[in-house]
Amino acid sequence: MKVSEWSRKAHAQGDNVEIEELWAKIANDCLERTGDEGRAIREANAVIARQVKDGGYRPE
Numbered sequence: 001m002k003v004s005e006w007s008r009k010a011h012a013q014g015d016n017v018e019i020e021e022l023w024a025k026i027a028n029d030c031l032e033r034t035g036d037e038g039r040a041i042r043e044a045n046a047v048i049a050r051q052v053k054d055g056g057y058r059p060e
Helices: 017-034 037-053
Strands: none
Touching (some): 017 037
């Protein structure tokens, strides 16, 4: 089974394009390293959650 690559539109994290692009980059990097789609999704979600929690992301 071939794993997929995500675009920012494939897994929207809200209305912020920067966050969507960051999520896609993290997920694709992890997917390339591990080949595990589930892990890629979890890692990307965790990074975005930390960004929001720690104040690294501020909606305009």
